[in-house]
Amino acid sequence: MKSLVKFEFLKILRKKSTLIVMAASLLITAVFFGLPILQFQIYNQDGVLRGTEGIAYEKEQYAEISVPLTNEYVTDTIREVQELFADPDNIGYDGNEQFLIDDAYWKGIAPREDLLGLIAKNYAAPNVSVGYNALPDLDVSNGTDFYQARQEKIETILNDSSKGLTEKEKEYWQNMNSQVEEPFQYGYFGGWEVIISAFELLMFAVLAICIVIAPVFSGEYQSGTDAVILSGKYGKTKLTTAKILAALLFGILAFTLHILIAFALPLTAFGIDGWNLPLQINGTTVPYPLTFLEGTLINLGVIYLVLIAMTALTLFLSARMKSPYQVLIVVMPVLFIPMFLSPNGTSGLYNLLVFLTPYQSLKPNFGSYLSYQFGPVVLDAFTMRTVLYVVLALILLPLARTGFKKHQVS
Amino acid sequence: MKLQLQHLRKQYGSKTAVDDVSVNLTPGVYGLLGANGAGKTTLMRMICGVLKPTSGSIRLNGKTIQTLGERYYTHLGYMPQDFGFYPDFTAREFMLYMAAVKGMNKKAAKARTEELLELVNLHDVAGRKIRSYSGGMKQRLGIAQAELNDPDILILDEPTAGLDPKERVRFRNIISDFAKEKIVILSTHIVSDVSYIADTILMMKQGKILLQGPMETVTESMQGKVWELVAAEQDAEKYSRNLRVVSLHHEGSQVRLRIVEDEAPAPDAHNVEPSLEDLFLYHFSEDMQKEGSENDEISG
Known part of the structure; x- marks a missing residue:
């Protein structure tokens, strides 16, 4: 079996088309995940800082605010902003809203604008976008309970009728939320932010792998080698398994190479800072009690399962179709049509299904309160996707095996 | 076995x-x-x-x-x-x-x-x-x-x-x-x-x-069905069109033909020892005509 897997792996690897497709796909991945580094820019009073210079400057700014977000700290921070707004000389007006100018902005706001935005958003209604200039509207004369405000906002989200959550689902999310540790430790998480926001771009890597493995069975039919290998002792047994194992091995190794590039670029440029910080510092209503590293790894696990299931689908089709092109005619729409399907919420069968498509499943949707209920059982998006893609792989891989075994040379 | x-x-x-x-x-x-x-x-x-x-x-x-x-x-x-x-x-x-x-x-x-x-x-x-x-x-x-x-x-x-x-x-x-x-x-x-x-x-x-x-014996059924005759060029062409001609040899202005047919194609035709090729042509001449160019390989 080992030799068969080795030879089947070599068969995939040796093809010129494999090298071309993989090189192109790795380049695309590098560009996608490298662009945020090249395009990064941050402003200070002296002008704009770009690329790694800008990143270093931003990290310096964050050093000052890498603190636990206690209620006292949040109250003091809000008060500081309110004091800045109390001086009319500091205020600018664009006809729509007020904002701080000059030193008040560059010294009081700019170094911690993300943090101020996070705090302001915690007190705003769901789906309302606010910035630091919403802070003067808050009444903190008697202090503030940042975490109580968070809890209230979460309850508003859960009780939003458009979300259509059942009592069971609300209970599920409340239970999960109760496990989130307080106070949140704030800090820099630039590298993880890039990765989390660009996960879906790995769809190109999945497609490239499907292109490469499409000929695993159908290529034998197309070239006429099916007759000679199927008439061998292990042609219909061990060889079929070896082909599937080789394809999976190739898929996982090639995808891991993409992941290494996708992760290495932002984590080298932005640093691994923030790996142990909670996801909530990027959005306070996120219910998952996870750090950036944990959240990233869990989503990555789901993505690997999507990859394995798509590999299984490709192999299943490959075992049943006469040429690799026919396989790709089916696989490509499965992978790419969901890109153009926009969910209009997180409830209703259509939306719930769209969130399970391969493309949408690459996105973590940490703050979406996306859940699936089956009787008394509630599953979050990660668990649901895990179950779905494991089941798909478990169904499709044996079907691929049977397809080749029963193939008739004609 | x-x-x-x-x-x-x-x-x-x-x-x-x-x-x-x-x-x-x-x-x-x-x-x-x-x-x-x-x-x-x-x-x-x-x-x-x-x-x-x-x-x-x-x-x-x-x-x-x-x-x-x-x-x-x-x-x-x-x-x-x-x-x-x-x-x-x-x-x-x-x-x-x-x-x-x-x-x-x-x-x-x-x-x-x-x-x-x-x-x-x-x-x-x-x-x-x-x-x-x-x-x-x-x-x-x-x-x-x-x-x-x-x-x-x-x-x-x-x-x-x-x-x-x-x-x-x-x-x-x-x-x-x-x-x-x-x-x-x-x-x-x-x-x-x-x-x-x-x-x-x-x-x-x-x-x-x-x-x-x-x-050794498969060609026995062809005994009496393989003929050889020498004909003028214009007659040879006629034979080629209408009969199963295995081979043609030009000998000056004459052509020596090997023909597979149940009956003698001409009064001066004489029987020769059948070969496997004769047997094949006897049964597949129609198929071979359809195959066109592949005929060359069979008679070659």
């Missing part, structure tokens, strides 16, 4: 590719003759277990393929017609891969690979990618892989197709070397190939076995 084909039939929709074929095969070289589309390849695929018969059975020493399962394939070596190779593999890698597919252990596979590559004269180029091989080299590699497991049943489907005369002679010799104590089924529409190495002829037409018998 006895391979029995019992009432084998293969139907594709309304077309019957193989029609009720029953043959008992014991060690020896069988030349499976027939025009293109006669059902030879379909029959061979069924024997090799890569195509399921619509009905009928294949038994090896009394046991069906289904009963024998994997064990059946250990007795089998198959070289399909025009099968593709893996162009990015070297010949040695391809042989080792096929040895693994055939379930041979690594040590035996290595030794047998070297032995066979030597035998088919590919040893010196065994490290080269197959994409650089000529048609003849690929055919030799094809038969070498079929022989890897030293099979009891060797199935060769059109092994000499596309080879030049020199390569064909070399190939026939290789097959003769491999044929000892095996059941070898050699399918071809090139009559001269089987006439040199086959012990028994199986002739297929429209899915049926039309004729079977030992090489």
Whole structure:
């Protein structure tokens, strides 16, 4: 079996088309995940800082605010902003809203604008976008309970009728939320932010792998080698398994190479800072009690399962179709049509299904309160996707095996 | 060793590719003759277990393929017609891969690979990618892989197709070397190939076995049906259009014709000893006309 897997792996690897497709796909991945580094820019009073210079400057700014977000700290921070707004000389007006100018902005706001935005958003209604200039509207004369405000906002989200959550689902999310540790430790998480926001771009890597493995069975039919290998002792047994194992091995190794590039670029440029910080510092209503590293790894696990299931689908089709092109005619729409399907919420069968498509499943949707209920059982998006893609792989891989075994040379 | 084909039939929709074929095969070289589309390849695929018969059975020493399962394939070596190779593999890698597919252990596979590559004269180029091989080299590699497991049943489907005369002679010799104590089924529409190495002829037409018998006696049925005559050029042309003319030899202003017909084509025609080629032409002249250019190979 080992030799068969080795030879089947070599068969995939040796093809010129494999090298071309993989090189192109790795380049695309590098560009996608490298662009945020090249395009990064941050402003200070002296002008704009770009690329790694800008990143270093931003990290310096964050050093000052890498603190636990206690209620006292949040109250003091809000008060500081309110004091800045109390001086009319500091205020600018664009006809729509007020904002701080000059030193008040560059010294009081700019170094911690993300943090101020996070705090302001915690007190705003769901789906309302606010910035630091919403802070003067808050009444903190008697202090503030940042975490109580968070809890209230979460309850508003859960009780939003458009979300259509059942009592069971609300209970599920409340239970999960109760496990989130307080106070949140704030800090820099630039590298993880890039990765989390660009996960879906790995769809190109999945497609490239499907292109490469499409000929695993159908290529034998197309070239006429099916007759000679199927008439061998292990042609219909061990060889079929070896082909599937080789394809999976190739898929996982090639995808891991993409992941290494996708992760290495932002984590080298932005640093691994923030790996142990909670996801909530990027959005306070996120219910998952996870750090950036944990959240990233869990989503990555789901993505690997999507990859394995798509590999299984490709192999299943490959075992049943006469040429690799026919396989790709089916696989490509499965992978790419969901890109153009926009969910209009997180409830209703259509939306719930769209969130399970391969493309949408690459996105973590940490703050979406996306859940699936089956009787008394509630599953979050990660668990649901895990179950779905494991089941798909478990169904499709044996079907691929049977397809080749029963193939008739004609 | 006895391979029995019992009432084998293969139907594709309304077309019957193989029609009720029953043959008992014991060690020896069988030349499976027939025009293109006669059902030879379909029959061979069924024997090799890569195509399921619509009905009928294949038994090896009394046991069906289904009963024998994997064990059946250990007795089998198959070289399909025009099968593709893996162009990015070297010949040695391809042989080792096929040895693994055939379930041979690594040590035996290595030794047998070297032995066979030597035998088919590919040893010196065994490290080269197959994409650089000529048609003849690929055919030799094809038969070498079929022989890897030293099979009891060797199935060769059109092994000499596309080879030049020199390569064909070399190939026939290789097959003769491999044929000892095996059941070898050699399918071809090139009559001269089987006439040199086959012990028994199986002739297929429209899915049926039309004729079977030992090489020495199979042409007996043609006694009195093969004629030779010398005619003027304009008459020769008329004969070619209307009769089954095997060969034409220009001798000055005259032409010597070899004709296969039930009746004497002309009063001065005389009977000659029939050959396998005559027998083939007698049965397949219509099919051959349809095949066009392939006629050249048969009469060549």
